[in-house]
Amino acid sequence: MGSLKPYLISEDARAQAAFYIQSLGGEIISVSTHGELMGVQNEFKDKVMHMCIHVAGGNSIFMADSIEPFTSGTGISLTIAYSTEAAAGEAFAKLAAGGKVKYPIGMQPFGLFLGELTDKYGIVWMITAEPKAPRP
Structure with missing residues (x-):
């Protein structure tokens, strides 16, 4: 069984x-530089x-600095x-700071509390929460 972890170039x-x-x-x-790992x-x-960071309850995201020109945030959410x-709304508001909201967070017609935004680094985020009680 594998484990999927996003790797963001920044x-x-x-x-x-x-x-x-x-x-x-x-x-x-953890964080390691080219000088530390490769002697550059x-x-x-x-x-x-x-770099490895844990966010939102232990989810891992790997990161690295770009050493070549790139376009951030394309093709992944x-x-x-x-x-x-409440927790989803708080995270959404913080991630939206300096970014652009595509869909404000709220209850969607298909029964999921969801919002979508692009953060100030060009990464697309979809933040969700299950509703507290079943909707009629």
């Missing part, structure tokens, strides 16, 4: 990780080669399901 992995930890709760588990002594020596609408 222009500033440390700042992006701090934003996610502040928005979702969590911590940095050039302009990349202090760039993050690998990250989803976190919360146990309460």
Whole structure:
């Protein structure tokens, strides 16, 4: 059995990780630079080669600094399901800071509390919660 973990490439992995930890709760588990892991002594020596953060109750996200030009946030959405609408709403509001809301968080016609946004780093997030009680 495998375990899926998103790996985000960033222009500033440390700042992006701090934003996610502040928005979702969590911590940095490990961070290693190109200088530490590969002995690089050039302009990349202090760039993050690998970082692991835990957010929203222990979900792992791996991150690294880009050393080549890239377009962030294309073709992937990250989803976190919360146990309460209040927790989902709080995380949504924090992630939306500086970003763009696509669908405001709220009860959807298909019976799920859901909102979608693009954060200030270009990552698309779908935040959900099961409704407290069955809807008629």
